[in-house]
Amino acid sequence: MAQEKKRAGVLPPDGGWGWMIVAGCFVVTVCTRAVTRCISIFFVEFQMHFGRDYSGTAWIHSLVDCSTMFCAPLGSLIGNQLSCRVAVILGGFLASTGLVLSSFATSLEYLYLSLGFLTGLGFALCYTPAIAMVGAYFSERKALAYGIAMSGSGIGTFILAPVVQVLIEYYSWRGALLILGGFVSNLCVCGALLRPITLKEEEACPLPVDTECGYDVKPPAVTSTAEEQPVDGEHQGCRCPQFMREYHFLLMPDFIVLAASFVFLASGCSLPFVYLVPYALDVGVRHHHAAFLMSILGVIDIIGNITFGWLTDRRWLKKYRTLCYMFAVGMEGLCCLFIPLLRTFALLVPFSVVYGYFDGAYVALIPVVTSDVVGTTYLSSALGVVYFLHAIPYLVSPPVGGWLVDTTGTYTATFFLSGFALISSALLLFTVTMIRHCQKMKKDMQTKVPKGTHKYTSTLPKIRT
Template identity: 70%
Template sequence: MAAMMKKKSLHTTPPDGGWGWMIVIGCFLVTVCTRAVTRCISIFFVEFQLYFGQDYSRTAWIHSIVDCATMLCAPLGSYVSNHVSCQVGIILGGLLASTGLVLSSFATSLEYLYLTLGVITGLGFALCYSPAIAMVGKYFDKRKALAYGIAMSGSGIGTFILAPVVQLLIEQFSWRGALLILGGFVANLCVCGALMRPIHLREDGAQSSLKQELSTNESNNSTSPSTKCSPLSQDCSHKSLCYCSQKEYSFLLKPNFIVLAVSFLFLAYGCSPPFVYLVPYALSVGVSHQQAAFLMSILGIIDIVGNITFGWLTDRRVLKKHRYSCYIIAVALDGLSCLFLPILNSFQLLVPFSVTFGYFDGAYVALIPVVTGDVVGTAYLSSALGVVFFLHAVPYLVSPPISGWLVDTTGNYTAAFLISGFSMIFCAVLLVFVKLIKKIKSRRHTQSVPTSETKQEICTNGDLSCPATEEHKEV
């Protein structure tokens, strides 16, 4: 036992390999079983609409609720990972998600699907998604973007493989049989959870110092117990928990994180409708069911290329300092491609859209955890990702129904896709505007401080890609 503890203490920095590659494989499979399966729910859209005889808006709530529940409960996934274990969280999430899909195969109404496919499955995905992503950040530093690119490509590969498979399952076994089989497939999340071996890093000193501060405070107060503690709880465990939580989420007050968080609201609103309505839109312009499913497959495979190539490129020394700018460019181009979607009215024209949208979607998705980690630091990455995905919840919930309402009202998809594209472009413009303001302030401060302090001042007020260290906690 002592040897094991000693071995754990040797990980003063991320190993950038070793068991870390198994963590990448585990996270890859988690994204396949969560994000890819969520995307493929759009293939059930027409089946649900015809079977239950409902309009676009009411049917779209199914996809919205599962996405919303996944993101809304992401902080819960981070909490379980931080205070129990990542393995327990992912295994529990796998059981919940699988149960939700199996129960959905017995649905008799849309409201039933809202609960089983939406809430239960979404909660299960939430317990798996953010902890798995955070684990990759703990095992990698120098090759972090590449590791995230490979891990996050699971959503693209999964979509590429699952889209035609799900369509085939629906044709062979009906939508009920397809959901039942997907439930068994998603149970593999339990296997993924078993791969998530915990690691202890020097950067996790935030947690260690937390314990030291708590023990110091408790020893100082040992002679005079706090009156706030109940007689049944003299160890003040609730006070310690509050103190830990306060430190754990201290990054929420950083201006850099606040701006990034606001931008995620617009990004999340814009990115969801194209995935939900690409297949229905393709069917509405005369594309066959198999070709429409193939468009999702193309989007998925190109998503992989975006994940891995952008991850590899932004790990290069030339671009590593400009990952934040690369993220902005990817978001802007993804939004721009949505603006052209309403004029693409054939399979041959929709293929280029799937390629373009899929590539830049994979590119920025791979950089979200990297950019977030650059802002808050590795020690707080799990908690920060929980908050980031939580912010995606409301836009994911409302954007598909709003788009569905626009389709029902206008009789076409133009307004829905235009609002989606402009929302993503606004996200990029907001980040560019803030970046320009920070550069202007950085230049003014550089001119006003002595030369010896210039380097520290630039790090404090400059690019968001500046690593999160003790020197710029003021950011």
């Protein structure tokens, strides 16, 4: 591994071993995000076994999500300092151990630690490094590669949701968690596929440095030839900590706006996955049909991953990736506002289809949009920050949703909270984008000079009349 890291820098191959990286990331998303979604199937089992209310039980799912996102920078750090391979193998071991220990739980507090924290920590060490590796191996077909890799979440949900339900029926929730622990151990195998790669732009010092260590906030352009690389002597005066060089993008206005949008997104996106099955059961849908709704959502999620990834890689649409992302998030929010009107299995199926499609669309575009803002070199660190920003909303929103259910006796307020948060995320980005566009047009109009005319400043004194 050390020898592989020292190889001369190369351009993103856009294929070759990159497809094995995509395959590894695909399985990582199956074992992390799909398993996290399927924890909602245990919701009723935990509630009945431990005799707790909605709010207390919802902490399990929220802690898994929160730990996964809160510890994402740790996954980036281990991936950058050691290798993505080490991070994923270590994470797989911790996640598997957490699920196995959870099968022996004697209280919800036990599950908070074993399933909520330990498993979530393992997922964090796997998720961010695997996603960052895809961005390193692909450039021209980046959105498609991410679409395929992230579709593991949908495919995993489609397959695991009914399987987990069957496992619970035959082996109880304890046996189901034990088997899931063995399944998640495959993350260690995925880690072995992540062959390190050094890109050309990573060979140079990331940013130009002055005597006071002032950094330009723009990410470096990707170079295509070795001659275009700055020589080592140009950066001998670089005295700033490595942290400042890797996280300079935190000062970029575009990244700050994107980060704020992600906070709103995280506040609303997890609630439908936590409360769709309990809501379906509450309105009279059979347990098998309620679990099947998650399967439908998962398989349509796959179509959203791949089709949106393919479409946004087209030359005519590539520059509108951010607008596509906004549209997908906004449509998800509208779906959540209508779900209280859907009270039968036949009506909940279209919700699962539409919500699942746009969920897959925006999930595939998160690393793409982030990469467009910060550049490929800093993608791993940026994704660590992006997923870290999901942590607190993921921790708070499911218990808040459960509290709303306990207080109001219905799920309407919970789904309205989700819908308004998602729409706010899209509107924030859209508003800032429109302001930037109007400012650019105004600036272009002011600087435009008609042909045959010359601007000059007269030095003669004005004549008073």
